[in-house]
Amino acid sequence: MDPSESKPIINFLEKKNLELNYILNTHHHYDHVGGNSELKKKYKAKIVGFVGDYKRIPEIDIMLKDGEIWKKNNFEAKVIHIPGHTLGHICFYFYNEDNLFTGDTLFSLGCGRIFEGTYEQMFSSLEKIKKLPGETKIYCGHEYTLQNSKFCITYDGENQNLIKKIQNKNKEKNKQLIELDFDPKSKFDDLPKEKYINEVSSYLTIQEGCDKFCKFCVVPYTRGPEYSRTVEEIVNEAKFLIKSGTKEIILLGQNVSAYHGIGFDNKEFNLGKLIYVLAKIKGLKRIRYMTAHPKDMHEDLYNAHRDLEKLMPFLHLPIQSGSNKILKAMNRNYTVEEYLKIINKAKKTRKDIVFSSDFIVGYPGETKEDFQKTLDLVDKVKYVQSFSFIYSPRPGTMAYNLKNNIEENEKKRRLYILQNKLKFYQEKFNKNFVKKPLEVLFNDSSNKKNQFVGYSQYMQLVRLNNKRDMQGRIENIKIKKSFYKSLEAISIT
Numbered sequence: 001m002d003p004s005e006s007k008p009i010i011n012f013l014e015k016k017n018l019e020l021n022y023i024l025n026t027h028h029h030y031d032h033v034g035g036n037s038e039l040k041k042k043y044k045a046k047i048v049g050f051v052g053d054y055k056r057i058p059e060i061d062i063m064l065k066d067g068e069i070w071k072k073n074n075f076e077a078k079v080i081h082i083p084g085h086t087l088g089h090i091c092f093y094f095y096n097e098d099n100l101f102t103g104d105t106l107f108s109l110g111c112g113r114i115f116e117g118t119y120e121q122m123f124s125s126l127e128k129i130k131k132l133p134g135e136t137k138i139y140c141g142h143e144y145t146l147q148n149s150k151f152c153i154t155y156d157g158e159n160q161n162l163i164k165k166i167q168n169k170n171k172e173k174n175k176q177l178i179e180l181d182f183d184p185k186s187k188f189d190d191l192p193k194e195k196y197i198n199e200v201s202s203y204l205t206i207q208e209g210c211d212k213f214c215k216f217c218v219v220p221y222t223r224g225p226e227y228s229r230t231v232e233e234i235v236n237e238a239k240f241l242i243k244s245g246t247k248e249i250i251l252l253g254q255n256v257s258a259y260h261g262i263g264f265d266n267k268e269f270n271l272g273k274l275i276y277v278l279a280k281i282k283g284l285k286r287i288r289y290m291t292a293h294p295k296d297m298h299e300d301l302y303n304a305h306r307d308l309e310k311l312m313p314f315l316h317l318p319i320q321s322g323s324n325k326i327l328k329a330m331n332r333n334y335t336v337e338e339y340l341k342i343i344n345k346a347k348k349t350r351k352d353i354v355f356s357s358d359f360i361v362g363y364p365g366e367t368k369e370d371f372q373k374t375l376d377l378v379d380k381v382k383y384v385q386s387f388s389f390i391y392s393p394r395p396g397t398m399a400y401n402l403k404n405n406i407e408e409n410e411k412k413r414r415l416y417i418l419q420n421k422l423k424f425y426q427e428k429f430n431k432n433f434v435k436k437p438l439e440v441l442f443n444d445s446s447n448k449k450n451q452f453v454g455y456s457q458y459m460q461l462v463r464l465n466n467k468r469d470m471q472g473r474i475e476n477i478k479i480k481k482s483f484y485k486s487l488e489a490i491s492i493t
Contacts, residue, residue, distance in 0.1 A: 001024045001025075001092075001101050001139075002024070002025055002026055002032035002033070002103060002141060003023060003032075003033070003035030003036060003039055004030075004031045004033075004034050004035060004222075005034050005035045006034075006035035006038035006039050006042070007035075009035060009039060010039070013043075019043065020039060020043040021045055021046065021072075021073075022045060022046050022047075022048055022062075022072060023036060023039060023040070023045050023046070023047045023048065024048045024049075024077075024092055024101070025047065025048065025049040025050075025053075025057050025060070026089060026090055026091060026092070026101065026102070026104070026105075026141065027053065027086045027088060027089040027090070027103055027104065028049075028053050028056035028057050028086060028088060028396060029086065029104070029221045029396050030221045030222060030394070030395055030396020030397065031221045031222050031396070032103065032141065032396075033057055033058055033396055034222075034395065034396065036057070036058045036395075037058055037059055037395075040059055046061040046062055047059055047060045047061050047062070048060075048062040048064065048070065049063065049064070049090075050063070050064060050066075050079070050081065050088045050089075050090045051063035051064060051065050052087070052088040053086075053088030055401045056088065056396075056401055058395045064090070065079065066079060066080065066081035066090070067079065067080070067081075070092075075094060076094065076095065076096055077094045077095075078092075078093040078095060079091075079092065079093075080092075080093055080128055080129075081125075082102070082105045082126075082128060082129070083116075083117045083121045083125060084105060084111075084112065084114060084117040084118070084119075084122025084123075084124075084125045084126075085103070085104045085105050085111075085112035085113065085114065085115055085116075085117065085122070086104075086115055086116045086117065087116045087117055089103060089104070089105055089117075089125075090103075091103060091105060091129070093136075098133065098135050098136050099137050099139065100132060100136050100137065100138045100139065101139045102129065102138055102139070102140050102141070103140070103141045104140075104141045104142065105122070105125055105129070106126065106138060106140055107140045107141075107142065107143075107144045107145070107148060108140065108143075108145040108148065108165075109144075109145055109148035109149050109152050109162075109165070110144060111126060112141075113225075115213065145165075145169050149162070149165070149166045149169070153166065199241075199244070199245065199246055200245065200246065200441065200442070200443035200444070200471065200472045201247070201248040201249075201250065201286075201441065201443045201455070202241045202246040202248070202250070203250050203252050204234065204237055204238060204241065204249050204250065204251055205229075205252045205253065206228065206229050206234050206251050206253055206259055206261070206274070207226065207227065207228045207229070207252075207253030207254065207256055207258065207259045207261075208223055208226070208227050208254060209223045209224045209225045209226045209227050209254055209255075210225075210226060210254045210255045210258075211226050211255075211258075212255065212293060212295070212331075212332075212333070213331060213398070214320075214330050214331050214332060215329070215330050215331045215397060215398040215399040215402075216330060216360065216363065216391065216393075216394065216397055216399045217394075217397060218394050218397050219254050221396055221397075223254055226254075226255060226258050226260075228253075228258075228259050228260050228261035229261050230261050230262045230263070231261055231262065231263035231264065231269050231274060231277060232263075233261075234261070234274065234278070235277060235278065238278055238281055238284065242281060242283040242284055243283075245472065246284075247283075247284070247285045247441060247443075247472060247474065248284075248285060248286035248287070248288065248441055248443075249286070249287055249288070250289065250290065251274075251275075251287070251288065251289040251290075252289075252290065253289075253291075254291070255291070255292075255293045255296065256271060256289050256290060256291060256292055257271050257289075257292035257293055257296035257297060257298075257301065258271075258293065258296045259271040259274060261274065263277075270298055270300050270301070271289065271296075271298075271300070271301055272298060272299070272300025272301035272302075272303060275287055275289070275301075275304045275308065276300075276304060276307075276308070279308045279310045279311065284310065285310065285441065286310055286312055286441060286457075287308070287311045287312065288311075288312050288314065288459075290316045291316055291318060291358075292315065292316065292317050292318075293318070294317060294318075294319070294332075294334050294338070294339050294342055295333055295334055297317075297342050297346075302345060302346065302349045303349070305346065305349050305350045305353060306349045306350055312457045312458075312459075313350050313352045313353040313354060313457055313458065314353070314354055314355075314356070314457065314459045315346060315353060315354075315355050315356075316355075316356045316357070316385075317339075317343070317355060317356075317357055318357055318358035319357050319358070319359065319377065320332060320358060320359060320360045320363075321359070321370065321373075321374055322336055322370075322373040322375070322376055322378070323336070323366070323370035323373040323374065324336055324337075325365070325370060326365065326366055326370050329363065329364070330363060330399075331398070336373070336377060340377075340380065340381075343381055354384045354429070354458050355381055355383050355384065356383055356384060356385035356386050356387075356459070357381070357383050357386050357387075358386070358387045358388070358389075359387070359388040359389070359418060359422075360389055360390075360391050361374075361388060361389065361390050361391065361414045361418055362390050362391045362406045362410070362411035362414060362415070363391045363399075364391070364399065364402035364403065364404045364406075365402070365404045371414050374418065375417070375418065375421055378418070378421050378422060378425070379421075382425045382428075382429070383422060383425055383426070384425065384458060384459075384460075385426060385459060386422045386426075388415060388418050388419055388422065389415075390415050391411070423484055426484060426485070427482070427483075427484050429458075430460060430482040430483065430484070430486075430487060431482045433456075433460075433482060433487060434480070434481065434482050435478065435479065435480075436478070436479055437476045437478055437479075438456050438460075438462070438476070438477060438479055438487070438489070439456065439457055439474060439475070439476050440454040440455065440456050440462045440464070440474070440475055440476075440489065441454050441455060441474045442454035442464070442470040442471055442472065442473050442474075442475070443455070443471065443472070444471060448465075450465055450466060450467050451464070451465050451466075452464050452469075452470040452471060454470070456487070460486070460487050461486040461487070462477070462479075462486065462487045462488075462489050463487070463488050463489065464488075464489045464490070477489040477490065
């Protein structure tokens with residue numbers, strides 16, 4: 001059922017000496033169909049799914065209708081259409097064995113999120129499941145029991161059956177029984193701190209998941225909903241890193257600006273407030289964060305850029321397109337005008353702040369006029385760094401089967417034009433620092449003898465030839481030459 005990836009299934013089949021003949025997909029999301037292609041290729045298995053999702057389930061072979069009885073070998077299953085989570089969601093009811101596979105429609109103590117359908121559809125789907133025999137065993141797509149219980153106990157705290165269920169689930173977890181999904185906190189339990197020892201610049205994960213559901217992106221399906229670590233956990237890891245030699249911490253998250261972790265006195269902290277706390281840690285010289293989302297920029301974050309010298313004047317703020325039409329098609333939920341207001345407010349807050357961004361070229365439906373608007377935006381913002389890509393459909397995303405694809409050579413042409421414009425502004429920015437001092441944190445030595453590399457406060461790569469060991473030092477140095485992606489420096493002292 002629903003192979004999110006192929007490797008664990010292959011390992012299981014080989015260990016049990018089993019064959020794979022059929023793959024049953026409940027819906028099209030990537031974390032349920034990601035293993036389809038490789039498993040089909042390896043075992044020549046047939047892929048089974050709902051007829052209404054035939055365009056969205058990769059390499060589907062057998063398309064079933066609502067109410068249809070699927071019979072193969074010794075198995076019989078009734079297909080039940082249960083929209084809500086997705087419009088084409090089904091469950092497989094093996095009535096002879098009293099087994100029901102519900103995908104992401106029903107979990108223990110909860111149901112799936114509404115992505116495409118309506119709450120009315122979800123309610124109707126749950127009613128269909130409710131009518132099945134009471135002895136039916138339900139197999140869901142994920143294990144969210146402990147997460148869902150936190151919500152349930154808040155509103156039904158006197159329910160003894162609920163309390164007992166939570167207690168039993170915790171006992172199971174303590175016995176290290178197999179879980180089908182991560183408890184939110186466990187996502188961060190085993191972060192490999194050892195590898196950061198003696199790292200001058202270290203990454204610190206503070207948030208995972210995303211609730212934005214951009215149509216081209218698979219992250220919400222693979223990483224799940226947004227979850228933030230507590231302030232205490234983050235501060236403790238930061239102190240560990242600093243004690244181990246770290247001078248700069250880069251706060252990470254799929255949507256880091258959406259951070260909403262529990263802080264002191266059980267109050268919720270946003271990213272700005274968290275940075276204020278981290279800035280007080282002795283020995284920490286620099287703070288950065290990535291990647292932010294324009295919808296989650298907030299006043300405390302602007303104020304942190306204004307007040308804290310440790311917070312670097314560099315903001316990576318993805319835009320993806322300069323066309324409102326394309327942004328709407330992508331489900332980005334902001335306009336170019338709103339994005340530029342954020343840019344202007346950040347500039348007013350801190351005059352020396354600079355920006356980088358992400359761009360997607362050739363998204364389905366992008367006209368020459370849409371692309372020109374992207375170029376116009378670049379001219380307005382003058383990004384000092386950027387990442388740009390040709391759009392490619394990813395299985396399981398909402399954009400996977402969109403039409404109006406642009407011819408491949410035209411995509412390449414547009415990317416070439418965009419990258420040349422981005423290169424122009426990056427080179428121009430770097431040239432401004434020739435014969436001027438610049439503060440650089442040196443975090444490593446290069447392959448060349450007596451050459452050290454580091455980064456300025458504006459994320460410029462800087463190389464310095466120097467006999468004295470510079471690793472871990474922050475120095476004001478004079479820039480000798482500028483290049484597209486780097487600077488060459490001479491020491492002032």
